[in-house]
Amino acid sequence: MDKIRxxxxxxxxxxTGVVKVxxxxxxxxxxxxxxxxxxxxxxxxxxxxxxxxxxxxxxxxDKPDDLIDDExxxxxxxxxxxxxxxxxxxxxxxxxxxxxxxxxKDLMAVSGQELLRLAKxxxxxILYDASIAGGIPIVRxxxxxxxxxxxxxxxxxxxxxxxxxMTKMTDEGLPFDQVLKxxxxxxxAEADPTSDVEGLDAARKMTLLANLAFKMEVNLADVxxxxxxxxxxxxxxxxxSLGYTIKLIGIASMHDHKAEVMVEPTLLPKDHPLANVKNExxxxxxxxxxxxxxxxxxxxxxxxxxxxxxxxxxMEVIRNIRLGISGNTYVDPxxxxxxxxxxxxxxxxxxxxxxxxxxxxxxxxxxxxTDNNVSFAKILQLxxxxxxxxxxxxxxxxxxxxAQLMKSLEALExxxxxxxxxxxxxVDGEE
Amino acid sequence: MDKIRxxxxxxxxxxTGVVKVxxxxxxxxxxxxxxxxxxxxxxxxxxxxxxxxxxxxxxxxDKPDDLIDDExxxxxxxxxxxxxxxxxxxxxxxxxxxxxxxxxKDLMAVSGQELLRLAKxxxxxILYDASIAGGIPIVRxxxxxxxxxxxxxxxxxxxxxxxxxMTKMTDEGLPFDQVLKxxxxxxxAEADPTSDVEGLDAARKMTLLANLAFKMEVNLADVxxxxxxxxxxxxxxxxxSLGYTIKLIGIASMHDHKAEVMVEPTLLPKDHPLANVKNExxxxxxxxxxxxxxxxxxxxxxxxxxxxxxxxxxMEVIRNIRLGISGNTYVDPxxxxxxxxxxxxxxxxxxxxxxxxxxxxxxxxxxxxTDNNVSFAKILQLxxxxxxxxxxxxxxxxxxxxAQLMKSLEALExxxxxxxxxxxxxVDGEE
Numbered sequence: 079m080d081k082i083r084x085x086x087x088x089x090x091x092x093x094t095g096v097v098k099v100x101x102x103x104x105x106x107x108x109x110x111x112x113x114x115x116x117x118x119x120x121x122x123x124x125x126x127x128x129x130x131x132x133x134x135x136x137x138x139x140d141k142p143d144d145l146i147d148d149e150x151x152x153x154x155x156x157x158x159x160x161x162x163x164x165x166x167x168x169x170x171x172x173x174x175x176x177x178x179x180x181x182x183k184d185l186m187a188v189s190g191q192e193l194l195r196l197a198k199x200x201x202x203x204i205l206y207d208a209s210i211a212g213g214i215p216i217v218r219x220x221x222x223x224x225x226x227x228x229x230x231x232x233x234x235x236x237x238x239x240x241x242x243x244m245t246k247m248t249d250e251g252l253p254f255d256q257v258l259k260x261x262x263x264x265x266x267a268e269a270d271p272t273s274d275v276e277g278l279d280a281a282r283k284m285t286l287l288a289n290l291a292f293k294m295e296v297n298l299a300d301v302x303x304x305x306x307x308x309x310x311x312x313x314x315x316x317x318x319s320l321g322y323t324i325k326l327i328g329i330a331s332m333h334d335h336k337a338e339v340m341v342e343p344t345l346l347p348k349d350h351p352l353a354n355v356k357n358e359x360x361x362x363x364x365x366x367x368x369x370x371x372x373x374x375x376x377x378x379x380x381x382x383x384x385x386x387x388x389x390x391x392x393m394e395v396i397r398n399i400r401l402g403i404s405g406n407t408y409v410d411p412x413x414x415x416x417x418x419x420x421x422x423x424x425x426x427x428x429x430x431x432x433x434x435x436x437x438x439x440x441x442x443x444x445x446x447x448t449d450n451n452v453s454f455a456k457i458l459q460l461x462x463x464x465x466x467x468x469x470x471x472x473x474x475x476x477x478x479x480x481a482q483l484m485k486s487l488e489a490l491e492x493x494x495x496x497x498x499x500x501x502x503x504x505v506d507g508e509e
Numbered sequence: 510m511d512k513i514r515x516x517x518x519x520x521x522x523x524x525t526g527v528v529k530v531x532x533x534x535x536x537x538x539x540x541x542x543x544x545x546x547x548x549x550x551x552x553x554x555x556x557x558x559x560x561x562x563x564x565x566x567x568x569x570x571d572k573p574d575d576l577i578d579d580e581x582x583x584x585x586x587x588x589x590x591x592x593x594x595x596x597x598x599x600x601x602x603x604x605x606x607x608x609x610x611x612x613x614k615d616l617m618a619v620s621g622q623e624l625l626r627l628a629k630x631x632x633x634x635i636l637y638d639a640s641i642a643g644g645i646p647i648v649r650x651x652x653x654x655x656x657x658x659x660x661x662x663x664x665x666x667x668x669x670x671x672x673x674x675m676t677k678m679t680d681e682g683l684p685f686d687q688v689l690k691x692x693x694x695x696x697x698a699e700a701d702p703t704s705d706v707e708g709l710d711a712a713r714k715m716t717l718l719a720n721l722a723f724k725m726e727v728n729l730a731d732v733x734x735x736x737x738x739x740x741x742x743x744x745x746x747x748x749x750s751l752g753y754t755i756k757l758i759g760i761a762s763m764h765d766h767k768a769e770v771m772v773e774p775t776l777l778p779k780d781h782p783l784a785n786v787k788n789e790x791x792x793x794x795x796x797x798x799x800x801x802x803x804x805x806x807x808x809x810x811x812x813x814x815x816x817x818x819x820x821x822x823x824m825e826v827i828r829n830i831r832l833g834i835s836g837n838t839y840v841d842p843x844x845x846x847x848x849x850x851x852x853x854x855x856x857x858x859x860x861x862x863x864x865x866x867x868x869x870x871x872x873x874x875x876x877x878x879t880d881n882n883v884s885f886a887k888i889l890q891l892x893x894x895x896x897x898x899x900x901x902x903x904x905x906x907x908x909x910x911x912a913q914l915m916k917s918l919e920a921l922e923x924x925x926x927x928x929x930x931x932x933x934x935x936v937d938g939e940e
Contacts, residue, residue: 099799110653112834213800222541351806354780359802368530368813369644371790375782375804382799390654400832403543 080113082396085145085176086120087167088158089138092181093120094131095385096155096392101132103389111396119145121158146171153395155388156180165189172196172204177404179391181208181384187282191289194408201405203398205391210283211236211360213376213383215390219364220290221409228367229291231331233506236283238358238378239267239274240306240326244343245356248314248323254307266358266379276305277341280328288330288339291364293412296330300417302340309343313501316430316472317345320456323353324503338418343503345428345474350507421481426455426505428474431490432497435469439495443471446493450486452478468497474505511544513827516576516607517551518598519589520569523612524551525562526816527586527823532563534820542827550576552589577602584826586819587611596620603627603635608835610822612639612815618713622720625839632836634829636822641714642667642791644807644814646821650795651721652840659798660722662762664937667714669789669809670698670705671737671757675774676787679745679754685738697789697810707736708772711759719761719770722795724843727761731848733771740774744932747861747903748776751887754784755934769849774934776859776905781938852912857886857936859905862921863928866900870926874902877924881917883909899928905936 084100086093100107100115107115117137125138145151146167154171156164161184168178168185178197180186186193186209197204207217211234220229235241239261246257258275261267273279281301288296306326317324322345330339346353351373355361360378365371377383398404433439440459447454458472475483483502490496515531517524531538531546538546548568556569576582577598585602587595592615599609599616609628611617617624617640628635638648642665651660666672670692677688689706692698704710712732719727737757748755753776761770777784782804786792791809796802808814829835864870871890878885889903906914914933921927 109837110834112832213803349779349785351782351785354782354785361804368817370808370811370814371806372644372808373792373804373806375802375806377801377803380801383801386654386799397828397832401543401828403541406540 080400082113082115082152082399083118083150084115084153084155084392085148085151086117087142087145087154087156087164089120089122089129089133090157091381092157092384092388094129095381096157096388097131097133099385099389107393111393111400113396113400115392115396118151119148121145142167146174146176149174151176152399153177153179153392155392156182157388159184161185161188165193168193169196172200172202175200175202177202177395177399178204179208179388179395180204180206181388182206183209183279183283185209186286187279190286198405198408203395203404203407205395205407207391208384208387210286211362211376212238212378212380213387214360214362214374215387216287216362216374217290218394219374220287221407229332229364230367231329231365232284232287232291232362233327233329233331233352233365234362235325235352235355235360236287236328236362236378237274237277237280237326238360239271240277240280241355241360241378242266242358243275244306244309244325247309247311248318249356251311253311254309275307277303277326280326280341284328284330284339284341288337289411290409291330292332292337293409294337295411295415296337296339296417300337300339302342304342306343308501310501313430313503316458317428318348320458320472320474321348322346322428322505323348323350325352325355327352327506329506335413336416336418336422338423345503345505346507352507419481420484421479423480424477425480426475426477426508427483427502428472428505429487429502430500431471432500433469433471434495434497435467436495439469440471442493442495443490446489447486449489450482452476452482452486470500511831513544513546513583513830514549514581515546515584515586515823516579516582517548518573518576518585518587518595520551520553520560521588522812523588523815523819525560526812527588527819528562528564530816530820538824542824542831544827544831546823546827549582550579552576573598577605577607580605582607583830584608584610584823586823587613588819590615592616592619596624599624600627603631603633606631606633608633608826608830609635610639610819610826611635611637612819614640614710614714616640617717618710621717629836629839634826634835634838636826636838638822639815639818641717642793642807643669643809643811644818645791645793645805646818647718647793647805648721649825650805651718652838654795654797654800660763660795661798662760662796663715663718663722663793664758664760664762664783664796665793666756666783666786666791667718667759667793667809668705668708668711668757669791670702671708671711672786672791672809673697673789674706675737675740675756678740678742679749680787682742684742685740706738708734708757711757711772715759715761715770715772719768720842721840722761723763723768724840725768726842726846727768727770727848731768731770733773735773737774739932741932744861744934747889748859749779751889751903751905752779753777753859753936754779754781756783756786758783758937760937766844767847767849767853769854776934776936777938783938850912851915852910854911855908856911857906857908857939858914858933859903859936860918860933861931862902863931864900864902865926865928866898867926870900871902873924873926874921877920878917880920881913883907883913883917901931
């Protein structure tokens with residue numbers, strides 16, 4: 079029987095999980111692939127360290143070249159993290175005709191397209207589902223699914239950290255800073271949480287998903303990104319009282335050959351399935367021409383889900399080797415890059431204004447919206463606090479363009495009766 | 510390049526869809542399989558009928574033997590429906606070493622295990638994902654997923670007809686009969702809806718899923734089944750006022766090597782993801798040891814989603830042929846069949862009683878529950894209607910065994926102050 083030989087970069091919690099899963103499911107894997115899978119070498123920092131898993135003594139090495147230059151190794155499984163150095167090692171491995179499986183989201187976000195192209199040139203595969211949404215096989219769904227030819231929209235929660243924070247803020251009424259601290263203590267947020275809370279991590283993932291879904295080269299710079307750091311309890315409570323839940327949502331959509339990709343705090347009707355995805359879980363909706371609406375939901379993080387996703391990708395790589403169809407993981411852009419302009423991006427919006435509590439103020443404000451053709455589904459005017467002589471207006475618009483929104487907000491900022499625009503967010507998930 | 514030759518049983522809406530999808534995605538399929546797929550013959554009733562799809566004249570035949578005895582055909586795709594006659598044709602095809610893809614839920618429910626065993630003997634595959642939950646690849650997830658070795662629970666909405674009915678009854682306040690009629694008019698319910706509304710169709714599917722998930726032979730007779738015909742607007746409204754939504758839920762779970770499978774109207778917290786799966790959609794949760802909680806959501810029916818699912822299964826069959834691993838679609842039971850007894854089945858329950866409005870009635874009732882060690886999370890006592898001298902009590906129990914529930918209900922039926930047990934349903938989805 080054929081045997082596929084695997085080298086592992088890294089033996090932390092995910093790496094250890096991979097070794098365990100491969101060992102526990104040995105028979106099953108032979109059954110599903112028609113060949114054996116054998117780990118032959120593992121790159122670690124310290125070969126003398128005691129390990130949580132049974133490994134053969136001669137597996138361990140601290141020299142990358144022991145794996146990269148070993149001609150018998152077919153696949154490198156990269157679960158050690160790091161960007162620059164790791165990229166260089168993987169490039170050399172690819173040039174030595176090795177297939178790659180990686181769970182490294184930072185690496186794929188920064189250098190994914192480049193590595194995928196290099197792999198294509200070398201007729202090897204890179205599988206990276208574990209780097210996107212942990213337990214959810216979303217890359218495979220977009221690449222393999224027949225419906226993927228005509229995907230209209232991909233929408234979801236693709237960052238576990240921010241979803242954990244939004245859940246705690248919403249359900250327990252806690253302020254952002256306190257929840258962030260809790261997330262850090264639990265290991266759901268990193269010491270420097272910027273990339274998560276500013277929406278960057280989600281934006282990178284949406285960029286990769288948009289590329290796959292639409293077969294169009296979408297760049298990170300094309301994504302409109304807004305993080306969750308400015309969201310307050312008042313925003314959450316006003317949203318609640320109007321029947322909505324605020325989530326950090328990534329959306330990639332395509333109409334008339336033009337793409338729109340964004341990551342923004344979004345108000346969803348509280349009975350929308352995504353509104354009920356809690357804590358560190360991820361969920362991704364795919365709207366396809368043929369299949370209609372499908373959703374995938376699963377843990378966004380965790381070492382065992384990630385190890386399982388890595389092994390699934392490894393099995394796929396091996397299946398491709400055995401079918402003689404390796405080298406197809408880079409999807410060539412088939413369509414010209416066309417991104418929607420602000421006057422082509424339509425959505426409903428939630429807007430909160432602090433205004434002077436004086437006669438005619440409301441009239442002045444509605445005039446501005448009328449001038450910009452903006453009409454409203456809901457308006458809440460809150461009783462003025464007498465001490466301050468200020469009132470608050472909360473509105474939900476009908477569908478308007480991003481250009482209409484921006485023009486209205488600019489005009490509002492200029493009139494004296496508007497003290498400030500407190501916040502504004504997209505509203506989605508309704509017909 | 511290799512070529513795989515396919516024969517089609519049936520050219521209705523799904524069959525036509527299959528021909529279209531195969532044609533539209535010709536290049537993509539070659540890309541994914543490393544071989545070509547060609548339809549060579551289609552079994553129809555009337556060869557002279559005009560068709561909605563471009564087909565070659567010599568494809569059509571009204572003689573099953575033209576396909577069954579054609580040695581060049583590798584795979585039969587069965588999308589014509591029917592049980593007895595279809596089963597016999599497929600058996601002959603399997604004996605002629607043909608692989609089968611089917612979307613026939615009635616056939617698989619009645620004869621699935623038998624056909625799968627026959628296929629195993631003949632080293633051929635039967636793939637039937639399209640017969641379970643339309644657009645959701647749940648069979649593949651349970652069979653392929655590495656997590657499938659330790660699946661603890663499968664829970665979901667696996668019948669589109671009843672979910673459509675429950676959605677309309679809940680959201681629009683319409684009575685069962687009227688909604689059923691609407692479902693029939695829309696083609697979501699059959700003229701004889703018994704198998705759907707009594708929960709039988711869902712029970713058959715849960716039987717198949719339990720077999721796959723737990724590798725244990727679970728029979729239809731092991732499934733506790735309760736349909737939705739007795740659910741009233743009052744039930745729905747009381748559930749709502751307590752924060753729940755009623756759905757027809759299938760659950761297969763396994764603890765201490767003992768399985769429990771049921772299909773019952775179930776109260777779920779209204780923010781539970783399954784509570785928000787609407788209309789004809791299906792959704793299945795899988796709780797695995799390694800991956801944790803994952804959910805799949807998609808259209809439960811429809812000719813295009815079904816055709817797409819059929820083609821996905823066809824591609825899987827072909828991949829298996831090319832990998833030399835055909836004949837593994839029947840999963841041998843690995844564990845001894847052990848089904849939980851009523852005193853091992855634990856759940857919370859919603860109970861509605863109509864009682865005499867007299868002093869001491871409440872005391873008498875609570876005594877019975879206390880005797881059976883049943884305690885309550887919530888009790889609603891409704892004001893008596895004076896004309897009748899009757900009151901209503903709505904309760905939600907803490908976790909109790911099915912045996913405790915049944916004993917309590919039996920005892921309640923015997924005391925004079927209880928006029929009748931109006932309804933009782935499981936409560937799930939809470940910690």
